[in-house]
Amino acid sequence: MEDLQARHRREQRDLQSRVTQKKKQASKKTRKGVNDECEKLEAELHEKHAAEIAALDGEPDATTQTDVLSEPLEDLTLKVEGEDTPHRTNGSQPAQDDISESKPTPQAHDDGPPTAPQTKKPNKAKARLAKRALEQGQQARQAAEEAKSLPDLKSQERARMLEYMSERGLREKEIRADGHCLYAAVADQLEQLEIPLGSCSGEEGVPAYRAVRAAAAEYIEQHPDEFEPFLEEPLDGYLRKIRETGEWGGQLELMALAKAYGVEIDVLQDFGRVEKIGSAGGKEQAVWLGYYKHGFGLGEHYNSLRKAG
Numbered sequence: 001m002e003d004l005q006a007r008h009r010r011e012q013r014d015l016q017s018r019v020t021q022k023k024k025q026a027s028k029k030t031r032k033g034v035n036d037e038c039e040k041l042e043a044e045l046h047e048k049h050a051a052e053i054a055a056l057d058g059e060p061d062a063t064t065q066t067d068v069l070s071e072p073l074e075d076l077t078l079k080v081e082g083e084d085t086p087h088r089t090n091g092s093q094p095a096q097d098d099i100s101e102s103k104p105t106p107q108a109h110d111d112g113p114p115t116a117p118q119t120k121k122p123n124k125a126k127a128r129l130a131k132r133a134l135e136q137g138q139q140a141r142q143a144a145e146e147a148k149s150l151p152d153l154k155s156q157e158r159a160r161m162l163e164y165m166s167e168r169g170l171r172e173k174e175i176r177a178d179g180h181c182l183y184a185a186v187a188d189q190l191e192q193l194e195i196p197l198g199s200c201s202g203e204e205g206v207p208a209y210r211a212v213r214a215a216a217a218e219y220i221e222q223h224p225d226e227f228e229p230f231l232e233e234p235l236d237g238y239l240r241k242i243r244e245t246g247e248w249g250g251q252l253e254l255m256a257l258a259k260a261y262g263v264e265i266d267v268l269q270d271f272g273r274v275e276k277i278g279s280a281g282g283k284e285q286a287v288w289l290g291y292y293k294h295g296f297g298l299g300e301h302y303n304s305l306r307k308a309g
Contacts, residue, residue, distance in 0.1 A: 004056055008049045015045050017179075021248040021300070023232065051133050054126070153294040157270050161290060164272040165305060172290060173304040179246030181302045182289075183209035183216070186257055186265070188304035189287040195261055216253045217242040219260040227252055248300070251277075263287045268305060 019038040026034040165172060173188055175181045187208035190197055197211035217239045220227050224235055230252060231238055241247040258265045258278025265277040265287045278284065288305035 001053075001056060004052060008052075011045060011049075015041060017247055020232065021250055024230070024250045024252060025300070047132075047136070051129065051136075054129050157292060157294045160270055160272075161268070161292070164268060165290070166308075167272075168268070169308045170268070170288060170305040171308040173306050175301075175303050177301050179248055180207075180209045180213075182249035182253060183212040185289050185302045185304040186254075186287060187212045188306075189289070190261060190263075192304075192306055193263070193285050193287070195263070195285070212257065213242055215260045216249070216256045219256040220252070223256075223259075227256070249302075254278075258284075258287075261287075265289065267291050267302075269293075 019041065022034050022038060023031075162172075173185075175185045175188070184207075187197055190212070191208070197208055198215045199211075220242070221235075221239055228235055242249075242253065254265050254267070254277045257263075262284055263278060263286070264284040267275045267277065267289045269275065269291045270293065290303040290305050292301045292303070
């Protein structure tokens with residue numbers, strides 16, 4: 001149980017990070033849809049955890065209870081109620097068929113009448129939980145079947161992005177999808193432009209993205225009025241996530257990095273849209289990133305876009 005609870009806490013933290021990232025990147029037009037999606041993800045994770053805890057406690061497994069769950073829930077309820085009181089014959093003694101074979105026949109005692117047999121009541125809550133788990137499994141299979149007929153968004157997005165890169169004379173440097181992709185992509189671009197990453201860059205064993213994370217956190221910390229209105233948590237905790245964890249970066253971090261390094265960050269997106277961050281008359285050197293919405297397992301992802309040739 002302790003291992004399961006530890007995993008649940010990790011999954012909860014991972015989901016919270018995803019939810020925070022999605023909400024940070026949501027616009028006014030997409031905010032409602034993003035909020036609905038986040039609530040759905042949280043509800044699904046809660047139900048998944050509840051089912052796993054129930055299974056560990058010895059509750060029925062939905063995959064092995066097909067005989068019970070094939071009956072309507074109303075039938076299960078009627079059976080439970082019917083088993084609470086043994087059937088009587090002739091209005092007095094319990095019928096022989098109602099007595100469990102595993103129970104010994106009650107013996108008479110000198111000091112009183114025989115003890116009535118005890119019957120174990122089926123757990124209604126367990127039956128409902130198992131039935132719901134089975135229904136969820138059926139819904140998941142149905143969704144998988146429907147997904148087969150949907151267009152391959154990943155392949156389509158990838159093909160369009162390569163086309164737009166070619167039009168702008170860019171080639172892609174793929175960045176590992178590990179939560180640090182935004183910072184690692186910016187680090188690759190800054191190195192191409194021969195711009196120093198910061199005080200901790202070049203230290204033995206310290207990856208380049210750590211220096212970029214530190215630069216983003218330092219700028220936000222020094223200019224809190226520019227960023228605190230957009231945060232959903234205290235500034236100290238937010239900065240700790242940037243410096244010390246694999247928390248995803250987004251619009252706020254790109255803005256901080258553009259100002260910290262004095263560059264313009266151009267983000268190429270699907271359908272050829274380019275978002276310019278930190279532009280001030282075109283005087284800065286340009287950092288090019290490719291943003292994917294569907295291309296990687298973790299969700300949103302950034303790659304570095306170098307000059308072709």
